[in-house]
């Protein structure tokens with residue numbers, strides 16, 4: 001049985017009804033119980049274990065970091081309110097030495113408890129959205145944070161346009177085919193930027209006006225030349241780098257000949273289950289086939305297929 005997907009185990013009630021009540025959010029922030037997750041230069045505060053470290057309101061206020069930072073109300077875990085704090089991207093990290101160090105998700109995600117990795121992803125997605133949407137897409141005026149960080153509103157009275165945190169859907173698909181001898185194989189490709197030997201599932205952004213199923217078929221055709229028939233949804237995974245939602249599918253190939261038209265992949269092959277069972281981990285040394293990290297949905301799809 002597959003372990004749960006990384007980034008999908010948030011312990012929070014998002015408490016949507018509270019967001020619009022500024023006085024209530026302020027009371028949750030200052031009430032002595034708040035846990036504040038800071039992000040600086042796309043890095044997150046962790047201790048040595050590593051576990052996610054949070055600041056209390058008092059610590060954040062003492063460090064004078066609340067005034068020019070983006071503070072987002074994330075929700076409640078039992079009665080505990082959680083916030084994300086987007087610090088200015090200064091050259092030197094803020095001085096939280098006693099409480100931990102700033103690390104990238106790649107440095108810590110494999111080691112964090114699932115609930116903490118999910119909190120980190122949610123906080124990260126919200127802060128990156130604020131940092132990338134300071135101006136109105138309609139009129140170009142500045143925007144201000146509204147609804148405790150869950151929307152931004154244009155400051156031009158003539159405009160008043162309101163925008164919401166965006167999520168960019170990406171389809172990622174394990175394509176399989178059973179040959180005449182009855183052996184099942186799956187189609188994996190590699191981008192030039194992957195570590196040597198690593199292959200992964202076919203993936204790409206969903207385009208405007210397109211269904212998920214059409215996106216699966218289009219990406220398969222563009223990247224591999226393989227024609228895909230039946231498409232089945234498996235699972236989804238938030239992927240805040242910066243704003244993706246990975247939508248995992250299984251699909252049946254109608255053809256097997258490979259040609260790489262868009263050159264996004266530098267190689268693409270059919271692999272047997274035995275090939276994949278003998279493969280190494282993404283970051284392992286040595287030659288041979290390697291699989292994506294265990295926290296990626298690509299690996300989840302592969303392991304699910306191997307288990308059948």
Ligand SMILES: [Zn+2]
Pocket residue numbers: 136137138139140141154155156159160161
């Ligand atoms: Zn505007």
